[in-house]
Amino acid sequence: xxxxxxxxxxxxxxxxxxxxxxxxxYSHNKTGRGGATIRVLVxxxxxxxxxxxxxxxxxxxxDIRVEAFEVEYLYDDGEFLTFMDTQxxxxxxxxxxxxxxxxxxxxxxxxxxxxxxxxxVIDYELPGSVDFEVADSEVAVAGDTANNPTKLVTIETGLxxxxxxxxxxxxxxxxxxxxxxxxxxx
Numbered sequence: 001x002x003x004x005x006x007x008x009x010x011x012x013x014x015x016x017x018x019x020x021x022x023x024x025x026y027s028h029n030k031t032g033r034g035g036a037t038i039r040v041l042v043x044x045x046x047x048x049x050x051x052x053x054x055x056x057x058x059x060x061x062x063d064i065r066v067e068a069f070e071v072e073y074l075y076d077d078g079e080f081l082t083f084m085d086t087q088x089x090x091x092x093x094x095x096x097x098x099x100x101x102x103x104x105x106x107x108x109x110x111x112x113x114x115x116x117x118x119x120x121v122i123d124y125e126l127p128g129s130v131d132f133e134v135a136d137s138e139v140a141v142a143g144d145t146a147n148n149p150t151k152l153v154t155i156e157t158g159l160x161x162x163x164x165x166x167x168x169x170x171x172x173x174x175x176x177x178x179x180x181x182x183x184x185x186x
Contacts, residue, residue, distance in 0.1 A: 001062070001063050002060040002061065002062055002063070003060065003061060003062075003063040004057075004058065004059070004060055005038045005040075005055040005056075005057070005058075005059045005060070005061060006028070006036075006038060006057060007063075008023050008026055008038065008040055008061070009023060009026055010023055010024065010025065010026055011023060012063070013045070013063075013064050013065075013066055013115075013117075013122075013123070014061045014062055014063050014064060015061070015062040015063075015064050016061050016062065019044055019045075019046065020044070020045040020046060020064065020117060020122055021042040021043065021044060021045060021053075022042060022043050022045055022123055023040050023041070023042055024040075024041045024042060024043055024050065025040065025041040026038070026039075026040050026041075027039045027040075035056055035057045035058065036056075036057040037054055037055065037056060037057065038054070038055045038056075038057065038059075039052060039053070039054050040052070040053050040054075040055070043098075045098070045117075045122040045123050046122065047095075047097065047098075048095060048097035048098040048099075048100060049097075064117055065117075066115040066116060066117050066122065066123065067115070067116045067117075068113045068114070068115050068116075068125065069085060069087075069113065069114055069116060070085075070086065070087075070111060070112075070113055071083035071084060071085050071086065071092065071111070071112055071113075071114050072084050072086060072109050072110065072111055072112070073106045073107070073108065073109065073110045073112055074091070074108065075108070076096065076103065076106070078096070079095070079096055080093040080094065080095060080096060081093065081094050081095075081096055081099060081103070081106065083112065083114060092114060092121045093121075094114070094121055094124065098123070098124070099124065102124075102126060102177070104157050104158065104159040104180070105126055105130055105157065105159070105175070105177045105180075106157065107130070107132065107156065107157055110127070110130060111127060112124055112125070112126060112127070113125040126177040127177060128176065128177060128178070129174050129175060129176050129177060129183055130174070130175055130177060131172050131173070131174050131175075131186050132155035132156050132157065132159075132172065132173060132174075132175055133155065133156045133170065133171070133172050134153045134154070134155060134156075134163075134167060134168065134169050134170060134171045134172070134173060135153075135154050135155060135156050135169065136153065136154040136169060137151065137152075137153040137154075137167070137168060137169050138151040138152050138153070139151075148164075149164075149165055150162040150163060150164060150165070151163060151164075151165055151167075153167060153169075153173075155173070155175065159175070159180060161173070161175055161180060161181070161182050162181070162182060163182045163185075164182075166185070167182075167185055171185055172185070172186040173185050173186065174186055
């Protein structure tokens, strides 16, 4: 089904020239005279590459529907990430490049939603937040309590997160997958 580019929004998936894209960012620019232009930052769902595309208002693209299914993350072999469908025991794999920096949020047995177009697994959705153990921490300076002080810790996956001074090595913290920020100590 074809849709107007004015209907593209963050999270929309569409097809153009045989490639599948997911909109990461959207902006609508209207000049004083003439038509509007729509700029979108998209991720190619097959290669993982991010590209900025510009369309004139009125242009149409093919809207695609994807089916989501729940899996658990198993392991990373360096090139592919392997998951397990808990219903069928199938082990779908995805190219590591598609996850990009989001690989930092993956840990064993983490529930993840994979998105399928036909029989092809093309995209993913991480949970809103994930609990991690603090593996390493900066030393906090005693008495440094002005202006909501924080320190940098490294979690079990290697991601570095700014946390309050009371968080220590061995603590479990909740981290937002949207931006990698600290939520709370668990």
